[in-house]
Amino acid sequence: MKLPIYMDNHATTPVDPRVFEAMRPYLTNVFGNSASRNHSFGWEAEEATEKARKQVASLIGATSKEIVFTSGATESNNLALKGVAEMYAEKGNHIITAATEHKAILDTCKRLEKHGVRVTYLAVQQNGLVDLNQLRDAITDKTILISIMHANNEIGVLQPVREIGKIAKERGVLFHTDGTQAAGKIPVNVLEDNIDMMSISAHKMYGPKGVGALYVRRRNPRVQLTAQMDGGGHERGMRSGTLNIPGIVGLGEACGIAQAGMAEESKRMEYMRDKLKDRLLASLDEVYINGTMEHRLPNNLNVSFAYVEGESLLMGINDIAVSSGSACTSATLEPSYVLKALGAGDDLAHSSIRFGLGRFNSEEEVDYVAGKVIDVVKKLRELSPLYEMFKDGVDLSKVQWTAH
Amino acid sequence: MAYSNKVLDHYNHPRNVGSMDKSDPNVGTGMVGAPECGDVMKLQVKVNPETGVIEDAKFKTFGCGSAIASSSLATEWLRGRTVDEALAIKNTDIVNELSLPPVKIHCSVLAEDAIKAAINDYKAKSGVTAKETATA
Numbered sequence: 001m002k003l004p005i006y007m008d009n010h011a012t013t014p015v016d017p018r019v020f021e022a023m024r025p026y027l028t029n030v031f032g033n034s035a036s037r038n039h040s041f042g043w044e045a046e047e048a049t050e051k052a053r054k055q056v057a058s059l060i061g062a063t064s065k066e067i068v069f070t071s072g073a074t075e076s077n078n079l080a081l082k083g084v085a086e087m088y089a090e091k092g093n094h095i096i097t098a099a100t101e102h103k104a105i106l107d108t109c110k111r112l113e114k115h116g117v118r119v120t121y122l123a124v125q126q127n128g129l130v131d132l133n134q135l136r137d138a139i140t141d142k143t144i145l146i147s148i149m150h151a152n153n154e155i156g157v158l159q160p161v162r163e164i165g166k167i168a169k170e171r172g173v174l175f176h177t178d179g180t181q182a183a184g185k186i187p188v189n190v191l192e193d194n195i196d197m198m199s200i201s202a203h204k205m206y207g208p209k210g211v212g213a214l215y216v217r218r219r220n221p222r223v224q225l226t227a228q229m230d231g232g233g234h235e236r237g238m239r240s241g242t243l244n245i246p247g248i249v250g251l252g253e254a255c256g257i258a259q260a261g262m263a264e265e266s267k268r269m270e271y272m273r274d275k276l277k278d279r280l281l282a283s284l285d286e287v288y289i290n291g292t293m294e295h296r297l298p299n300n301l302n303v304s305f306a307y308v309e310g311e312s313l314l315m316g317i318n319d320i321a322v323s324s325g326s327a328c329t330s331a332t333l334e335p336s337y338v339l340k341a342l343g344a345g346d347d348l349a350h351s352s353i354r355f356g357l358g359r360f361n362s363e364e365e366v367d368y369v370a371g372k373v374i375d376v377v378k379k380l381r382e383l384s385p386l387y388e389m390f391k392d393g394v395d396l397s398k399v400q401w402t403a404h
Numbered sequence: 405m406a407y408s409n410k411v412l413d414h415y416n417h418p419r420n421v422g423s424m425d426k427s428d429p430n431v432g433t434g435m436v437g438a439p440e441c442g443d444v445m446k447l448q449v450k451v452n453p454e455t456g457v458i459e460d461a462k463f464k465t466f467g468c469g470s471a472i473a474s475s476s477l478a479t480e481w482l483r484g485r486t487v488d489e490a491l492a493i494k495n496t497d498i499v500n501e502l503s504l505p506p507v508k509i510h511c512s513v514l515a516e517d518a519i520k521a522a523i524n525d526y527k528a529k530s531g532v533t534a535k536e537t538a539t540a
Contacts, residue, residue, distance in 0.1 A: 309442055311468040315407070315415060327442050328468040333507070335442065347439035383421055383472060385446035385464035386439060401438030402517075 003319045005365045009204075009299060009358030010153050010181060011323065015250070016206035016359070022253035023208065026246040034243045035234065045245050052252025056213050059255040060179070060198060061189035068214045068235045069248050073180040074104040076199035076214035077147075079239065080176045081108045083225030084145045084197075085117050088174075092142035096173075098122045098130050098159075099341045101149055105178055118142070124341050128157035128291035136167055145174045150182035150198075154325065154338040154354055155291030156300025158182070165194025174223060180204055180212075184258030185297055186266065190215055196223050202247065206359055207254030211247030214238075269357050270298035272366045276355060277301055279370040284377055286390070288348060290339055299357040304339075304348040305373075307387035308380045313353060316376035320369050325352035347396075407469055408503035414473035419480050422462040424448045432526025436517045443467030443511070445475045447518035449482055449490070451526050456486045463518075470508040474498050474515035482519065490523055 006014070026048060034049050036042025053064040070076045081095065095112065097105055099121045109119045120138045122130050130148060139146075146168050148159050161177055168175035176197035182188055183198070184205030190198060198215040202208055216238065217223045231240030258265075281287055286306040302325075305313065310326030323329070325336030327350060335349035355369070381387040389396060407415070423446070424431045430451050437444040443466060450460040461482040463475040477498060482490050495512035498504070504512055 307466060309467050309471075312415070312472060315469040326468075345440065346442075350439070350442040383418060383464055384466045385435065385444055386466045388423065388464060396439060401440075401444070402436050 001362070001364050001368065004321055005319065005361070005369060006321045006358070007361060007365070007369060008321045008323055008354075008356050009361075010156070010354065010356035012203050012209065013206045013358050014360060015203075015208055016254065016257060018257055019207055019250050019253045023246045023250045026249050030245075032245075034245060035232065045243070048245055048249050049243055052248045052255075055252035055256040055259075056200065057215075059188070059259045060183060060195075060200075060215060061191050062215050063218065065236075066190075066215050066218050068216055068238045069243060069251075070212045070214055070239055071210055071244070072203070072212040073102075073178065073199045073201035075239075076201075076212050077102070077104040077176075077178055078108050079214055079225060079228050080197045080199060080216075081105065081112065081145070081147060082228050083238070084174060084176070084223075085112050085115075086226035087224050088144040092140075092144040094118045094120070094140055094142040095145045095147065096120045096122065096135065096138050096143060097147045098124060098149070100124050100128065100152055100154075100338045101147070102153055102178060102180070105147055105149070122148075126342055126344070127294075128152060128155050128338075128342055129295065130159055130164075132160065132163055132167065135164065139167075139171050139173060143171070143173050145176060147176040147178070149178040149180075150188065151179075151185070151297045151300075152291070152338065153181050154336060155302045155342075156181070156297035157291040158186070158295040158297065160295075161195065162193045165196075168196070169194045174221075181297060184255060184262070185269075185299065187262065190217070196221070200251075202251035202254055205254045205258050208247050208250040211244050211251045213251065265359060266298040272357055272361060272363055273299060273301050273355070275363070276357075276366050276370050277303070279367075280373065283370075283374045286387075288344070290342060290344065290348070290352060301355040301357075302339075303353060303355075304344070304351040305353065305377045306348065306351055307384045307390060308377050309350055310352055312380055313351075313373075313376055316380065317369075317372050320372060322356070323354045325354070326350045410477075410502050411470055411473040411504070414476040414502070415469045418463075418472060418476045420460075420462050420476065420483075421464060423464060424450055424460065424462055429453075429529055430526070432522040432524070432529065434518045434521025434523075434525055436521055437467070437514055439466065443471045443514060445471065445514055445518040447475060447478060447482075447515075447522045449487075449522045449526060451487060451530075453530060456488070458482045458485055458487065458490060467511065467514075468508070470502070470504055471511040471514060473502055474504075474511045475518060477501060478515045478519055487523055487526065490519055493519055 032041030310324030
């Protein structure tokens with residue numbers, strides 16, 4: 001076993017060696033521009049992108065022509081939201097999303113609000129899921145789009161996309177889902193789930209960084225988007241710019257590998273994740289799991305170790321790469337807005353750790369991580385005045401704190 | 405973020421961790437911060453009432469590594485100082501000693517606040533005790 005251990009696979013994943021091998025020729029000899037229609041260099045490049053398009057489409061139950069390649073999920077999210085808002089402006093100006101979405105959705109919505117779009121940010125329940133009745137009630141005759149993520153990047157919970165898609169369809173509203181964390185990890189079918197648009201990223205599923213895709217439904221209904229990048233009219237006019245052929249080949253290969261091994265891999269992830277969870281819960285008191293375990297990515301565990309601050313915990317487990325929702329670890333010095341949205345209190349957000357298991361983690365690593373985390377939490381609780389007060393039976397919610 | 409060696413040393417080997425009896429008239433207790441803000445420091449001093457010298461200092465901290473280091477350092481500095489010398493400790497002294505980056509300056513401010521809170525608690529308590537003795 002090699003240290004440090006990488007267990008932050010929601011942030012990014014390493015490129016699978018098979019993906020790299022598939023990309024290699026397109027970084028060297030095969031360098032053509034897929035838009036070159038009259039020589040073999042261009043044809044070869046086009047052939048490669050079309051193969052990749054099929055692989056991506058196959059992973060999510062779409063057809064090739066419904067895949068638009070982009071630079072990643074942030075761009076896909078921007079294109080979906082801004083493209084729909086602009087194209088359907090005459091039909092309405094209302095978008096519904098959720099408070100726990102990724103910033104690529106939330107900040108895009110904020111931008112759209114400056115341009116006269118009205119946005120409803122649905123609260124989530126304590127388990128992290130949106131309330132379908134609240135969603136139904138939020139729809140008005142001005143609503144043009146619902147954008148709710150499939151799997152959350154912090155707490156891994158899976159939103160009821162199939163039900164959301166059904167509601168959207170019944171009400172004649174488009175449904176976009178940010179599938180960044182879900183695609184390649186759990187089965188997704190855009191037809192069965194009534195998804196009209198879906199954002200995908202390569203580097204979250206063992207592909208390269210800087211490439212992603214947006215699924216855009218072609219039939220029933222045919223979704224139209226106003227391009228946000230003007231130029232040569234690539235990607236059926238929806239996204240201009242010479243195609244990133246090596247990246248696209250990598251994305252396609254990553255999708256192919258994910259699809260072929262998904263059943264087995266997700267079982268392995270779930271086994272290791274549950275082992276980690278069970279060991280932590282068996283050895284430590286006052287450990288809280290953030291978000292429902294029932295509807296969750298198999299590779300995600302997000303837990304709060306009460307009375308221990310997240311950054312100090314990361315410092316103690318410095319040979320393990322994980323993330324915390326603590327304010328001290330964020331650029332904004334604010335604790336995780338996702339955890340705050342669960343209503344559990346800021347103190348538990350400060351104490352949270354996100355474990356993101358991946359294809360290249362081993363059971364031995366899980367054992368090491370569990371042991372180390374348990375040791376450091378125990379050590380830090382010895383230092384914690386809050387844990388001492390808790391043990392003395394003090395109700396911390398009744399203490400007069402000097403907030404600063 | 406990279407931590408200075410001194411922060412790492414205090415984090416890995418915190419000095420003077422523990423608690424003293426709050427009800428002891430010679431013990432002053434300061435608790436500052438809030439769980440929602442991500443840091444709470446409890447600092448205690450035990451003062452010799454004859455000499456005014458701090459004979460013992462203990463801390464417990466919920467917070468990041470820099471907060472732990474700041475309060476650990478504070479207990480080292482408090483031991484052997486008089487109450488008035490203790491009040492002269494400035495957060496900037498802690499910043500300099502631990503080479504804290506700008507985003508961690510609030511940890512040193514919290515430590516200074518904890519020192520002041522502990523000393524003030526001691527002073528209030530000993531004042532009350534003196535008065536009670538006088539009236540008795």
